[in-house]
Amino acid sequence: MEFLSDIASLINSTLRISTPLVFAAMAGIFAERSGVIDFSLEGKMLMAAFVAAVGSYFLGNPWLGLLLAIIACVSLSMLHGFASVTYKGDQVVSCVAINILIIGLTTALAAAWFGQAGLTPTLNSDQRFLEVNLPFAESLRDVPIIGTIYSDILSGHYIFVYLAYLSVPLVFWVVFKTSFGLRLRAVGENPSAVDTAGINVFAMRYKALAINGVLIAFAGAHLSTAVNANFFREMSAGRGYLALAAMIFGKWHPKTALVACLLFGFTDALQIRLQGVELPAIGEIPVQLIQAIPYVLTVVLLAGFVGKAIAPNAIGQPYIKER
Amino acid sequence: MVSPILELTNINKSFGHVHANKNINLKINKGTIHGIIGENGAGKSTLMSIVFGLYQANSGTIKVNGKKINLRSPKDSIINGIGMVHQHFMLVENFTVLENIILGFEGELVFGKNLEKAKKDLKDLCDTYKLNIDLNSTISDLSVGFRQRVEILKSLYRGAEILILDEPTGVLTPQEVDELFKILRSLKEEGKTIVLITHKLIEIMDLTSEVSVMRQGEMVGHTKTENTNKEQLAEMMVGRSVLLRLDKSEVKAGEVLFSVKNLTVKDDLDVTRVKNVNLEIRSGEILGLAGVTGNGQTELLEALSGIRKVESGEIYLEGKKVSDSQNFLDPRELKDKGLAHVPEDRQRMGLVTDFKAYENLIFGYHDQQPFSKSSVLNHRDIISHSKKIMEEYDVRPQSPNLITSNFSGGNQQKIILSRELNENPKVLLVGQPTRGVDIGAIEFIHQRLIDMRDRGAAILLVSVELDEVLSLSDRIVVMFDGKIVGEKENKNVTDRELGLLMAGVV
Numbered sequence: 001m002e003f004l005s006d007i008a009s010l011i012n013s014t015l016r017i018s019t020p021l022v023f024a025a026m027a028g029i030f031a032e033r034s035g036v037i038d039f040s041l042e043g044k045m046l047m048a049a050f051v052a053a054v055g056s057y058f059l060g061n062p063w064l065g066l067l068l069a070i071i072a073c074v075s076l077s078m079l080h081g082f083a084s085v086t087y088k089g090d091q092v093v094s095c096v097a098i099n100i101l102i103i104g105l106t107t108a109l110a111a112a113w114f115g116q117a118g119l120t121p122t123l124n125s126d127q128r129f130l131e132v133n134l135p136f137a138e139s140l141r142d143v144p145i146i147g148t149i150y151s152d153i154l155s156g157h158y159i160f161v162y163l164a165y166l167s168v169p170l171v172f173w174v175v176f177k178t179s180f181g182l183r184l185r186a187v188g189e190n191p192s193a194v195d196t197a198g199i200n201v202f203a204m205r206y207k208a209l210a211i212n213g214v215l216i217a218f219a220g221a222h223l224s225t226a227v228n229a230n231f232f233r234e235m236s237a238g239r240g241y242l243a244l245a246a247m248i249f250g251k252w253h254p255k256t257a258l259v260a261c262l263l264f265g266f267t268d269a270l271q272i273r274l275q276g277v278e279l280p281a282i283g284e285i286p287v288q289l290i291q292a293i294p295y296v297l298t299v300v301l302l303a304g305f306v307g308k309a310i311a312p313n314a315i316g317q318p319y320i321k322e323r
Numbered sequence: 324m325v326s327p328i329l330e331l332t333n334i335n336k337s338f339g340h341v342h343a344n345k346n347i348n349l350k351i352n353k354g355t356i357h358g359i360i361g362e363n364g365a366g367k368s369t370l371m372s373i374v375f376g377l378y379q380a381n382s383g384t385i386k387v388n389g390k391k392i393n394l395r396s397p398k399d400s401i402i403n404g405i406g407m408v409h410q411h412f413m414l415v416e417n418f419t420v421l422e423n424i425i426l427g428f429e430g431e432l433v434f435g436k437n438l439e440k441a442k443k444d445l446k447d448l449c450d451t452y453k454l455n456i457d458l459n460s461t462i463s464d465l466s467v468g469f470r471q472r473v474e475i476l477k478s479l480y481r482g483a484e485i486l487i488l489d490e491p492t493g494v495l496t497p498q499e500v501d502e503l504f505k506i507l508r509s510l511k512e513e514g515k516t517i518v519l520i521t522h523k524l525i526e527i528m529d530l531t532s533e534v535s536v537m538r539q540g541e542m543v544g545h546t547k548t549e550n551t552n553k554e555q556l557a558e559m560m561v562g563r564s565v566l567l568r569l570d571k572s573e574v575k576a577g578e579v580l581f582s583v584k585n586l587t588v589k590d591d592l593d594v595t596r597v598k599n600v601n602l603e604i605r606s607g608e609i610l611g612l613a614g615v616t617g618n619g620q621t622e623l624l625e626a627l628s629g630i631r632k633v634e635s636g637e638i639y640l641e642g643k644k645v646s647d648s649q650n651f652l653d654p655r656e657l658k659d660k661g662l663a664h665v666p667e668d669r670q671r672m673g674l675v676t677d678f679k680a681y682e683n684l685i686f687g688y689h690d691q692q693p694f695s696k697s698s699v700l701n702h703r704d705i706i707s708h709s710k711k712i713m714e715e716y717d718v719r720p721q722s723p724n725l726i727t728s729n730f731s732g733g734n735q736q737k738i739i740l741s742r743e744l745n746e747n748p749k750v751l752l753v754g755q756p757t758r759g760v761d762i763g764a765i766e767f768i769h770q771r772l773i774d775m776r777d778r779g780a781a782i783l784l785v786s787v788e789l790d791e792v793l794s795l796s797d798r799i800v801v802m803f804d805g806k807i808v809g810e811k812e813n814k815n816v817t818d819r820e821l822g823l824l825m826a827g828v829v
Contacts, residue, residue, distance in 0.1 A: 177433060177434055178432055178433050178434065179429035179431065179432055179433075179434070180432070182422060182425070182426060182429065183426065183427065185415070185418075186415045186418065186422075186426050189415045189416065189417060189418070190413065190414065190415045190416070192409075192411075192413050193413040193414055193415050193423070193426065194426065194427070195377065195396075195397060195413075196375070196377065196397050196407070196409065196413040197397070197401075197413075197426045197427030197428070198396060198397045198398025198399075198401050198427050199398075199426075199427045200396070313416070313417075321377070321378075
C-alpha cells in the first residue's frame with residue numbers, strides 16, 4: 001500500500017511541477033508557429049511571477065495580480081515583436097535582451113520597494129491562490145483505486161494546474177481547427193503565401209505574440225502566488241528554457257509538447273523524491289547528480305531519440321516584403 | 324472597340340536608387356492573353372507585383388473596368404478580381420491543397436459548413452478547367468507542374484478575372500508547358516483575361532494575341548502579336564539586333580578527357596540523389612545534361628567538382644582516377660590538374676558578393692604568381708589583370724573596385740566565367756551558365772563556351788533550359804530521378820523527345 005501511495009504522490013507532484021512548463025510550452029507554440037523564436041519565455045515567466053506577487057500584495061487579490069502579470073507579459077511580447085517583427089532585428093538577441101533585463105529589473109525593483117534584494121513580502125491566504133478540493137474528494141478517498149486517482153492525484157491542486165491541462169486541448173483546437181490557426185501555421189511556414197492571400201503578416205505575428213504573453217503570465221503567477229507565497233530572485237530557474245526544449249521535443253505540437261512537459265516534470269518529481277533515499281545495490285545518489293537528470297534527459301532526448309525536429313520553415317526570419 | 328479591363332497610367336516605382344518602373348502605361352483588353360516580355364531586371368515582375376498590390380507604386384493610377392482602384396495590399400487586388408501566379412510559388416509546403424487555397428478566405432472562424440462548400444466549389448472548378456487536382460494531397464508531394472495548377476486554382480477560387488502569370492514555364496518540361504497552355508486557353512475561352520510575363524519569345528508567339536515589351540524599367544512598345552516576329556521582339560527587348568541562332572562548327576571530338584563510372588552520390592539529408600551514373604566527355608565536345616530541377620544534377624556537379632563526397636563509383640580525369648569513395652582530390656587539387664567549375668548557384672558558391680570584383684576575379688588563383696608573392700597580395704598586378712580580363716569578357720561596368728553584388732546577374736556570371744576560363748582548363752564543368760542572364764550576355768557566354776570547345780576542352784553543360792542544351796551540346800544526356808535515362812546525339816533530336824525523357828515517361 002505504501003508503494004501505491006508513493007506512486008500517487010509522485011504523479012501528483014508531476015502534475016504540479018509540469019504546470020508552468022505546460023503554460024510556457026503552449027505560449028511558445030503560438031510564437032514559434034507564427035515564425036517568431038521565443039527564448040524570452042524564461043524572462044517573461046520571471047516577470048509574471050514578480051508582477052503577480054507584487055500586484056497581489058498591494059491590491060490584496062491574486063486575480064488582480066494575475067491580470068497585471070498578463071498585462072506585463074503581453075507588453076514584453078509586444079516589445080519582442082517591435083524589435084524583431086517590425087524592426088526585423090535578430091529574434092534571439094531580442095529575447096536574450098529581455099531575459100537579462102528582467103533578471104535585473106525584478107531584483108532591483110524588489111530592493112527598491114521592499115528593501116530586500118530580489119525578495120517580495122510573503123502573501124497571506126487572501127493574497128494568494130489556494131488549493132482547490134474537487135467535490136466529493138473527501139468522501140471518495142476510501143474507495144479503492146478511484147479514491148486514489150480522484151482524491152489523491154486529481155484533487156487538491158492549485159487552479160493553475162487545472163487551467164494548464166485544459167489549455168492543451170484548447171490550444172490544439174485553435175491551432176488546428178480554426179481559420180486563425182490555419183493562418184498562424186501558414187505565417188510561420190511561408191509568410192509570402194499569407195501576404196499574397198491578403199492577410200497582414202505583421203498583424204498575425206503580433207496577435208500570436210499577444211496570446212503568447214497571456215499564457216506565459218499564468219506560468220509566472222503559478223510560481224509566485226500559488227506554489228510559493230512570494231517572489232524570489234530568479235525563481236523561474238530555467239523553466240522557460242526547459243519548456244522551450246519540451247516544445248521542440250514535441251515538434252511544436254500541443255499534444256506531444258504536453259507529453260514532453262510531463263516527462264520533464266516527472267524527472268523533476270522523481271529527483272525530489274530520490275533525494276536522500278537509499279537505493280538497493282547503489283546506495284544514496286548524490287543530490288547534484290539527481291538534480292541534473294531533467295537537463296541530461298533534455299540533451300539526450302533532443303540529440304538522439306526524437307529524430308530531427310522540423311521547425312516551422314520561416315522561423316527566425318523577419319518578413320521582408322520589398323527586396 | 325473592346326474596353327480595357329486593366330489600365331495602368333504613369334506608374335513609377337523605385338527601390339532605393341533603382342528606378343524599377345518609369346512612367347509605365349499599359350492597357351489590357353478583356354478576354355485576351357496579353358504577353359509582357361523583357362529581360363531579367365527589366366521591371367516586369369515589379370510592375371505586376373504593383374498590380375497585385377504586393378508593392379505600392381510611388382505614383383500613377385490603376386483602373387479595373389474603367390474604375391480607379393487603390394491597391395494597398397493583395398487583398399484589394401483580390402477583391403477587384405486580380406490573381407497572380409508567382410514565379411516562386413506562394414504555397415505552404417506542408418499544407419494540403421485545400422488548406423492552401425482557402426487560406427485567408429476561410430469564410431468562418433471555426434471550420435465547418437464553409438469548408439464543405441469550398442470543397443464542392445473547388446471540385447466544380449477543377450472539372451470545368453480539367454485541372455485534375457486532389458484537394459487532400461500535400462503540396463510537398465506534388466510535382467512542380469501540379470503546384471502551379473494549385474496556384475491557378477487558388478486564384479480562380481478567389482474570384483480572379485485577370486490572371487497574371489510570372490515566368491510560368493521556367494521550371495516545366497515541354498509537356499507540362501503544353502498542358503499549362505491548354506489550361507490557359509480554356510481560361511480565355513471562359514472569358515478570363517490572362518497576363519503572361521516571360522522572357523521567352525517562343526511563348527509570346529505561341530500563346531498571346533497582344534504583347535508589350537519592357538526594357539530597363541520602361542515600356543518600349545505595344546503591338547499585336549500577329550504583326551511582329553521573334554527577331555523584332557528580341558531587338559526591342561535588348562535595344563540592338565541579336566543573333567538568336569548560334570554558329571557552331573562540326574564537332575571534332577578527340578580522346579576521352581573526363582569520365583565517370585557507376586557514380587552514386589548522397590545529399591546532406593543522406594538521400595541518394597545520383598544513382599549509378601556513367602559519363603564520358605571527349606576533348607572538343609560539349610556534353611549537355613538536361614533534366615528538370617532537382618533530379619540530381621546539383622549533387623552530380625558537386626561530386627564531379629570535388630565539393631561533395633562520392634558514395635561509390637569512380638571519376639577519371641585524363642584517364643587517371645581522381646576520386647572514389649575512399650580517396651578524392653579536393654577542388655583545389657582538381658583545379659591544379661586542369662578542371663574548372665562554374666557552379667550553378669553563382670551567388671552562393673561562385674562569388675563572395677560582398678567583395679570587390681577584382682577579389683572575385685582572382686579567387687582560387689590568388690595565391691599564385693603574379694597575384695601574390697610570399698603570401699602577400701600584389702595589388703597593382705591584380706588590378707591590371709582585372710582590367711584586362713574585364714575588357715576581354717566585356718564585364719560592365721569595367722571597374723575592378725566595384726562591389727560584386729552591384730553588378731547585374733549577367734555580369735556576375737561573366738566575372739566567374741572569365742576567372743575559370745582564363746586558365747584554359749582541359750575540362751570545364753558548367754552549371755546553369757545563363758540563369759538570370761540577359762539576352763545580350765547569353766549570346767556572349769554561349770560563344771565563349773563554343774570557343775573553349777573548339778580549342779579542345781571537354782565541357783559538361785548542366786542546364787534546365789532545354790533550348791540552351793539543344794543549341795550548345797554535341798551530345799545530350801537526360802537525368803531523371805538521379806539516373807541517366809537517355810543519351811542522344813544532338814542531330815534531329817527534338818525538345819519533345821527530351822521532354823518525355825525528362826518527365827521519366829520513357
